[in-house]
């Protein structure tokens with residue numbers, strides 16, 4: 001190959017690809033290419049998040065990108081022997097054209113259209129793939145016009161509560177005292193604490209400009225000039241990439257006092273959390289941003305009216321804000337055209353736990369949980385039967401097989417007492433002990449409660465003790481009843497969903513997997529317990 | 534971010550960190566992070582400097598430090614090893630992994646090994662949920678961990694130090 005014709009190859013660089021050895025593979029490929037005189041241009045892309053194939057190496061060809069994966073250091077010699085850079089070869093790791101892989105091809109990647117395609121930190125790459133078109137359109141609109149577009153898209157908050165984003169923005173836009181223009185804030189909730197979720201992380205690591213653009217548009221929409229991204233401390237790479245992208249946005253007039261010469265002003269800063277799950281709750285998050293303990297505030301007043309430092313504040317999840325550039329670029333209708341019922345657009349599902357083909361599956365609302373777990377994800381990693389699935393994070397219910405045909409839709413999930421939350425799907429095989437899982441839910445609440453209300457703080461501790469007694473076979477009937485009462489008290493008497501939803505996984509475990517709670521006893525009450533539940 | 538150095542306490546460096554950050558709105562968390570990144574924990578001496586700079590009482594600063602799992606008030610071992618305890622990793626054997634880690638290191642969570650090489654901490658989710666069980670050391674995340682690969686990791690961390698010394 002001549003020097004002018006260096007073949008471009010892509011090696012992923014998100015946290016999971018790195019954890020699977022992508023950096024080592026990149027170093028060895030680079031050294032081998034040099035040694036053998038092969039001209040390669042190595043681009044570190046984000047990841048497609050087809051994690052069973054990561055590190056997935058892609059080769060640019062006129063037909064599209066050919067993939068090889070999962071590549072380890074041991075495979076590099078044979079890849080070079082097969083001249084992998086020439087496109088498709090007979091190498092055993094060849095997976096063909098990446099965009100033809102059914103797992104990817106059958107998705108509707110609106111928010112994740114660039115993930116794994118571009119170099120996350122290249123602004124020119126971002127702009128070459130529709131980046132900043134949404135902001136350019138927004139700059140031509142009045143604030144109300146932007147809010148109207150978001151309303152018309154039907155976008156609902158992706159952080160868990162599914163509140164309509166446009167309505168929240170309207171409240172903040174309208175929150176002006178007559179005598180003064182108030183300082184307003186855009187706060188991005190990047191606390192992503194739910195186990196089984198990583199879509200926010202992927203946005204920040206693989207396409208950080210999209211979040212910056214979304215927040216800038218939000219600022220224009222409500223009249224806010226300052227934004228904060230509250231990022232969990234467990235995401236060091238996201239921190240690095242966000243800060244690098246913010247720096248580059250400032251250098252190119254995409255942040256600061258005169259955005260693209262419009263005279264409009266928006267500043268943005270990353271603030272790192274400190275390992276507290278409750279700080280994902282929006283008012284706790286605001287307290288934390290103010291430098292305090294993350295104690296949940298009573299609502300009302302809503303943060304939209306009295307938020308950060310007492311000012312009107314938009315608090316939105318990463319995915320909610322990341323959907324905005326698409327809506328302003330392709331139009332509200334293009335977004336609303338996807339989905340079912342009142343769930344419009346797409347939800348990036350994250351398939352995790354004991355899963356064969358784990359990763360990110362962005363889908364228009366509507367397919368069933370079973371399709372996601374089997375047609376996409378291929379069942380469990382170890383091949384054992386799937387038994388229980390927790391959807392929507394640690395406060396979400398466990399679903400038994402009888403509920404796997406539920407469509408992925410906010411309202412349909414609510415009907416079976418479950419939540420979609422942030423789209424995390426955690427799969428467990430038949431070795432799971434659901435008594436242990438219920439105990440963990442209570443234990444997690446003990447560890448993460450902000451401590452403000454008694455049912456949450458004390459109730460969860462009692463919950464652990466009661467489940468331990470059930471596990472030990474002590475007065476199983478009476479203790480199950482006690483557990484049920486305790487759950488009711490937490491449901492009714494908690495200020496926020498931490499205490500108010502911890503009963504969801506616990507009660508669903510008892511209801512659908514009751515045999516795990518009584519298997520340690522000689523109980524003849526088994527049937528009565530199960531019927532009662 | 535949380536790779537402990539072996540930096541000893543330097544009041545002037547701490548004061549410089551505080552002076553640089555104290556005028557930010559909501560400055561306390563950024564200051565605590567910067568102090569812990571530098572010294573590996575938040576020493577009592579630092580609290581004595583932070584409180585007056587932010588016009589807070591020492592008790593208030595302590596209240597904030599103790600609320601957050603991430604902040605430490607004691608010098609950790611040379612490496613902080615965090616094991617994910619959350620559900621997605623449980624589905625991939627993290628309960629057995631944590632039991633193994635505790636017994637092989639001879640410490641419970643928050644404990645430091647006798648040779649001061651390793652402090653063991655729990656963590657609730659590292660966002661590597663399709664490829665658990667997950668472990669974090671400094672800014673590195675490790676995927677699909679088993680008791681065997683955990684032992685290799687720990688051996689590596691211990692000898693890394695010896696190589697530097699020799």
Ligand SMILES: Cc1cc2nc3c(=O)[nH]c(=O)nc-3n(C[C@H](O)[C@H](O)[C@H](O)COP(=O)(O)O)c2cc1C
Nearest residue numbers: 157158159189191192193280281282316317320497
């Ligand atoms: C205990 C608890 C934890 C939460 N964690 C998160 C989180 O990590 N990320 C998030 O975006 N929302 C989280 N939420 C929801 C937020 O309170 C809030 O509804 C959300 O940030 C609003 O943004 P959205 O409308 O864009 O979803 C949590 C709520 C509770 C009660």
Ligand code: SF4
Nearest residue numbers: 450452453456496499
């Ligand atoms: S329910 Fe729990 S976490 Fe929520 S405010 Fe009450 S004590 Fe705090």
